[in-house]
Amino acid sequence: ILLTYEKKFTEAISYLEKAVKLKSDLNSVTALANALLRSGNSDGATRYLESVNKSVPGHVPTLIQLGEIKEQGGDRKRAREFYRQAKKADEKDLSAAIKYAIASWDDDPAETAAVLDQHLKRSDLDSNERIKILISLIIYKEFNERIKRGLMPYHATSLDELFFTYTAPEFAELKKLCLESAENNPTDPGLQIKKFLALFCSND
Numbered sequence: 722i723l724l725t726y727e728k729k730f731t732e733a734i735s736y737l738e739k740a741v742k743l744k745s746d747l748n749s750v751t752a753l754a755n756a757l758l759r760s761g762n763s764d765g766a767t768r769y770l771e772s773v774n775k776s777v778p779g780h781v782p783t784l785i786q787l788g789e790i791k792e793q794g795g796d797r798k799r800a801r802e803f804y805r806q807a808k809k810a811d812e813k814d815l816s817a818a819i820k821y822a823i824a825s826w827d828d829d830p831a832e833t834a835a836v837l838d839q840h841l842k843r844s845d846l847d848s849n850e851r852i853k854i855l856i857s858l859i860i861y862k863e864f865n866e867r868i869k870r871g872l873m874p875y876h877a878t879s880l881d882e883l884f885f886t887y888t889a890p891e892f893a894e895l896k897k898l899c900l901e902s903a904e905n906n907p908t909d910p911g912l913q914i915k916k917f918l919a920l921f922c923s924n925d
Contacts, residue, residue, distance in 0.1 A: 779810035
């Protein structure tokens with residue numbers, strides 16, 4: 722595994738293949754799949770991940786990885802199905818929910834908005850988790866609301882439409898959380914970027 726992080730993929734794969742032959746368990750197989758994936762061998766990684774999916778049904782990280790591989794390969798429908806399975810396996814997994822919601826956009830924009838809205842209503846989320854959901858929710862819910870009104874989702878036809886007209890409450894919460902998080906963590910560059918983006922997108 723250390724060799725994988727050091728990008729010595731050939732050596733890592735060789736050691737991990739031996740480990741899998743000695744003891745084919747979840748850890749060794751997923752480690753080998755990750756090494757193959759990072760080396761650019763997505764087909765090899767897929768074979769091992771699919772074997773994990775058969776032996777350990779509902780393993781969320783595996784399902785998400787399979788979805789990501791399919792998505793990167795342009796198979797959006799298969800990617801959406803893997804994300805759906807991951808979401809079903811653990812309804813509280815935010816990564817699975819967000820990936821499924823976004824993958825659903827082309828076929829079912831209302832589903833995208835509904836899934837993200839549902840998770841935003843949860844009471845067990847911390848500020849960073851709410852920010853994570855809000856960033857996706859605001860974009861796709863705004864687009865969905867524009868579509869329902871016969872407007873073009875990706876293009877503004879007036880100055881007002883440059884801002885988040887139909888998701889103003891959600892954007893207000895995102896802005897508040899970003900400002901608070903950035904203030905509480907002044908050395909975190911990711912939070913500082915989110916803060917400035919929130920300010921930039923504000924119609925103040």
